[in-house]
Amino acid sequence: MDKKEEILKVLSLNLRKVMAGSNLNFEQLQEIRLRVNKPLIVIYKNKEYFINKEYKFDSSKKNAYIVTQNEMRETMEYISNYSLYAFEDEIRQGFITIQGGHRVGVAGKAVTDGDKVKNLKHISFINIRLSHQIQGCATPILPYIMEEELVYHTLIISPPGGGKTTLLRDIIRQISNGAAEGKGTTVGVVDERSEIGACYMGIPQNDLGIRTDILDCCPKAVGMMMLIRSMSPEVIAVDEIGSREDMEALEYAINCGCKLIATVHGSSVDDIINKPLIGRLVKEKIFERYIILNAKRNIGYIETICDSRGTVLFHG
Known part of the structure; x- marks a missing residue:
């Protein structure tokens, strides 16, 4: 499975269409930022871009694709394979590692026990950081x-x-x-x-x-x-x-x-x-x-x- 497939399979169906239609080179894609009711943002070749409703790169947020709450929920279901409970230990640290080594940072309402975080619920913010190995760089x-x-x-x-x-x-x-x-x-x-x-x-x-x-x-x-x-x-x-x-x-x-x-x-x-x-x-x-x-x-x-x-x- 290549990097593009690894990422697309954890996104909601609508977001898959957007990301697939944008013709991104996933080897140069660094982050995908999802926030409920906020624009879809990517970090690509070390620069920030919005993805607009025509699935194009855009430096302006005016026509940016807006991520919905249902898309966030569906994405979290795919990320956790429909079992957030199974990833409770990872979620309390603020991230889940998915196939391919890509790291999904999450934020929402923290459930605490004293000064310790027990879990996160109402996850409304997701940051998918793509894993990049550069073999030979050392x-x-x-x-x-x-x-x-x-x-x-x-x-x-x-x-x-x-x-x-x-x-x-x-x-x-x-x-x-x-x-x-x-x-x-x-x-x-x-x-x-x-x-x-x-x-x-x-x-x-x-x-x-x-x-x-x-x-x-x-x-x-x-x-x-x-x-x-x-x-x-x-x-x-x-x-x-x-x-x-x-x-x-x-x-x-x-x-x-x-x-x-x-x-x-x-x-x-x-x-x-x-x-x-x-x-x-x-x-x-x-x-x-x-x-x-x-x-x-x-x-x-x-x-x-x-x-x-x-x-x-x-x-x-």
Whole structure:
């Protein structure tokens, strides 16, 4: 099943006609935004467009197709295979992963128990984010984060939407598989937001390599401990670290002999140093390599790779 089929089959019948009739290249489609009684919006080639009633791209909302409540209800039925209850754990986190690894963000009325969200009802907002793998995108940086079969503790620094998860995903795949003549590495992935592996029914929809084990929808700090105790990873990979619990788990993993590959939001090493928790790890030179992405140049653009002393090893 190709990407177009994977997306169209979870949309209401009317929305399928609209999206199919718009002649979109689904390989370049990034998001579909649905809101009750609001215009149909897509993010396509990094730009926002309305889809109008003639199924055409439009920069104006004047003639935009308006999404109805019935279309939202029907779409949620297809997304959940007519059983929202079966996806209750995912919904309380605000998203459902569908076949193909595409992530459906949802919002509506939160049902709470104290300060915890138990469920969502009256779902009136849907954001379908299409999964895009770029296999090979990590190839240029591998010589900087590996020496023979040794992986350096690596931190990928990027602003939101800068391509850090895509890069992390391909690093995991390549070090897991190993080069044709080399040894692969056992990798443990804690995929808290189900974005790295994008598991559907427990099976990763993204290729993370043949020696990779995944804990899906598990808090990073808890998951790192679980993987170390149960799966004996040589490398642990996590996305978007930041909490105190994350830092403690990272230090525990290092003391257990695991190598780390992690990502964090930021624009430079100096920016990260100023953050109170992770800044300490940077000052203590825990990370041996830093990869800085610059989304202003291009999504996934590698601006700099440097070592723990700040020596620039690569400049884009």
